[in-house]
Amino acid sequence: MGRQAELSRYRYMSDSFTTRPEIRGTFGVVSSTHWLASQVAMSVLERGGNAFDAAVAGGFALQVVEPHLNGPGGEVPIIFWSEREQRTRVLCGQGPAPKLAEPAYFRAMGLEQVPGIGLLPACVPGAFGAWLTLLRDHGTWELADVLAPAMSYARQGFPLVPRIVSAIIAVQALFREEWTSSADVWLPGGEVPDANALFRLPALAQTYARVIERAEAAGTTREGRIDAALDAWYDGFVAEAVDRYYRETAVRDTTGERNTGLLRREDMAGWRPAYEDPATLDFGRYTVAKCGPWSQGPVFLQQLSLLKHLDIGAHAPDSFGFVHRLAEATKLAFADRLAWYGDPERHDVPLAQLLSNDYARERARGVGATAATALQPGSPDGRPPVLPDTGVSARTLTTADTRYGVGEPTFAQLPPVAQWLPREIFVGDTCHIDVIDAQGNMVAATPSGGWLSSSPAIPELGFSITTRLQMSWLDEGLPGGLQAGKRPSTTLSPGLALRDGKPYMVFGTPGGDQQDQWTVAFFLRHAVHGMDLQSAIEAPSWHVDHGPASFWPRTTVLNRLTVESRMPEATLAALREAGHEVKVGGPWSEGRISVCTREPDGQGGLLLRAGANPRGMQGYAVGR
Template sequence: MSAFTTRPEISGTFGVVSSTHWLASQTAMGVLERGGNAFDAAVAGGLVLQVVEPHLNGAGGEVPLLLWSEREKRMLAVNGQGVAPAEASVENFRRMGFEQVPGIGLLPATVPGAFGAWMTVLREHGTWSLADVMAPAIGYARDGYPLVPRAVQAIYAVQDLFREQWTSSADVWLPDGKVPRPGALFRQPRLAATYQRLLEEAEARGPGRIAEIDAAVDIFYRGFVAREIDRYYRTEQVQDTSGEKTGGLLRYEDMAAWRATVEAPLTVDFGRYTLAKCGFWSQGPSFLQQIGMLRHADLGSHAPHTAGFVHRIAEAAKLAMADRMAWYGAAPGADREAQMALLSDEYLRARWAQVNDRASTEILPGSPLGRAPRLPDLDAARRTLLTADTRFGIGEPTFAALPPVAEWAEREIFVGDTCHIDVIDQDGNMAAATPSGGWLSSSPVVPALGFAVNTRLQMTWMDEGLPNTVTPRVLPCTTLSPSMALRDGEPYMAFGTPGGDQQDQWSPAFFLRHAVHGMNLQEAIDAPAWHVDHFPASFWPRQTRLNQLTVESRFGAEEIEALRAAGHEVKVGAAWSESRMAACSRERDGQGRLLLRAAANPRGMQGYAVGR
């Protein structure tokens, strides 16, 4: 079908890249042009994202990845989510007076898993040297890059916190004591020096590509990087969302014991397609649950711009997100058998039978294998909000100056986001990655390193015995969620989006517009989008909102009124306010040649697809 697009769908035979920032896309494409494969390109582009989107991810963050290896003929999931510190327990947090893990500061840190995950991909599947893949990121950090307006907004929002409390962050993000100008060249010399030192020490331990990569991982997790993080988190006390000064729990031993892991992704079929996501340590299975339910929704009879299409997907999302709250996680309270049963067609068909023409107004987790769900204490978020001081920031990246708590809670003036990159090379290798964490507003910069550490532990609960209870040396359930698809058993598409709890709402809608209604990648990205709030937010203070459907104003007035008539509490947002999708695909023509395509999100005016 033909539809309006903001730009063409990119096509070619040599290679394609799509990401949330043009410099990362061009970096990855440059790697392909110089003989690197998709995995080399993804790593180089991912490291550049840490520099050029510092309000959305950083060197102290995390990244899950999905890969298709053409050589091995299989998909792989790389778990780059670090675990909780050994001292992070319900007992310790309650002893400090918390009902929830704070959203910012030192306490919610997990082991920063991004570097280990990127290096795992490079070592096992790449071809380039450590120096070559790190060179673009080091160059941008050392020599400068244009700072996007959203990053400036993030710095502006927390400038007082930086000046008054987090002075190490002020040293990096307020050069000469001033908020930087949008578009001005911005440098991060301390980060460049850290990466340069790491590279030089790794090369000294060589020789050889593998030896240098292994050495780099050892230096990050057991060398000077780990020692500096340990020193700062052990000795400093900083202001957090409690309004108090607290120290950190992350230690050298936590860093030294952690490794990125590789596993088979979870999958669900939808017609010709097999969809793949990371495991129940991510929210990725909620995508698969929605797709499994929507096999029975007759979506072909409902055009993508209609209330019928939106209603069905929104109601499936409500049920999947309720299951996420009750069943997802890796803590000892997780029920592995029940988790896998969530993806069975019998269960998903029964869940879809709960959907009707009216919008659900309740949180309704299911009972896989007949086992009763258990929910966390949702009132804790309300109690936390009443005593919180949001002048010191919130859980997700903050892009506007914050008013008093009561006003903030009603006005929703913050937006959380992250990053994404997809790459396919001429041989058909594919990579999809969603890096995040270590935002400039998440925690203070570690002075000796020039970067902040993630706050992902805020996604855990403090009720004992839940699948996502905060637990020593156990990873929290992350919102980060790259996607991959096979078609007719052949590798087909790598895709994903930033957006916190919205990631596995925007991604299913994009996929269904493409797979069911035949939109090309760019048409499916550009089409009017939406999201549902019908669950506790994953980020501090984890407030719960029910049955709110936020739609872009480009939906027709008649369709918006139909959604309201169905019982949805509809909020009409700006015309281009929802979704941040990126996507690349591959398929063979009649002669067996690979045809590659890519598309990127126009919203925010910084995501780009490139290829030839």
């Protein structure tokens, strides 16, 4: 497989047109979902910071320039390679459910699901803690310095991408009529912002200024100042403001009622991000590392494990054989996610068995010549799978108030539910950033949550809190079920890969349930078929809907395969003939991938590469 990939690589490099070049250099590379975040991170490298400093600065910039997709009150899983430690680690920035958040609380309200917006679906916001922990333990810069670019954009203004304005238009009635604190932030002067004007977030800038002021007053060392900032956020004025608002303010949500929240200062004070070992799988020359089963990361690994037994290298990336095999492996892996994934600190998740070669071989026997039409979770070690009540979505929608939005970020004005449900009007995304420095440190992070339409802005702080709890089922005893103090399952899934035992790639994408579909196809195009990074990103792609969605209202769709229209017509015809419900999307509609790689340059240094997604005309890779 390795020799075939190397030979193919030269063919794709010489023959394929891409919308932008594969970036190559030796000093440093960055790729992210927004050009400003990429440039911010690169500027840190240029001024002597390392990959960790750069990723943190870029991550904070993303909170400002992509506020419809993530925010200061969100979460972020981070996976990284440390040259100093010579190992891969995961830093979990996914906060847990509040102590008051139990299934019985929601059932007493007459609910069968955690609402998708408002105050009730909040969990501890983990992004700030994770970014600062990474900076303290692996970075070199002061907090004030890494926050400076984000604060500058918040104070002086940043350009709005069209989807930010679309998101505000979609929820402006909610802001005007109910969430007036959000109207103060996102409807300045009572008007939808002009897409051609700079936009400012003065309240957020002031919040960060207060954090820095307290940090510098309390800490005598760089690490001490960062710890003081963490205390200000999780047990100081930020936590106090969150507690007060969530206790005292009742806001409209998808129940149709006004409800107060469950998040409290003590929930925030009792949490800090934790380091973990990654879940890994060997695949040819590569060892792929992902976050644990509290994320959907192992779904990527399960698909690779299955595909070892399906001869995926014998099928061209735009062929029926390639798409069909990968789509069917996706169905099986995601069915296992539904039955088995959850917080391993609270549940016995059989991850070793799910990733074992014997289990994959057995599951691969279920992949036939036609499309599967039913959910088929497996039985690792003979344990019977238990699925949630997937009919809950239809029952919820008979009484829910969907006038103001759903669980994921919205990019269109809201029609009646009967119109948007079958047409998938609501398309969610998040953010991603990858960085590699000249020393070889590597970071991949996928920040999300706390987007502007998720919950009301807290007046004293100028930002919203995550609603990730909507991804927890209320069924008792499920690994993915709601439990106080437990991490909700998340779709966020940064990745890292070693090649021939040496650190090689960091990568990821926004996209909810599609994250570990788009990136698997990308990885195979590169690792098996030898495409360069940019060609592998830009190749025609697809995603599968086969099970309940992760975001409220968690509607179940089976056997739908949405494919970019650039896919060959012969492939589309063969997929239909095999029984896939094929939906042809726009030519550039599937994928948001960012990627950076490193490899020996043959002279004692490193050759660095990067690629970025052209879809949406927003992501960018930079480097030199």
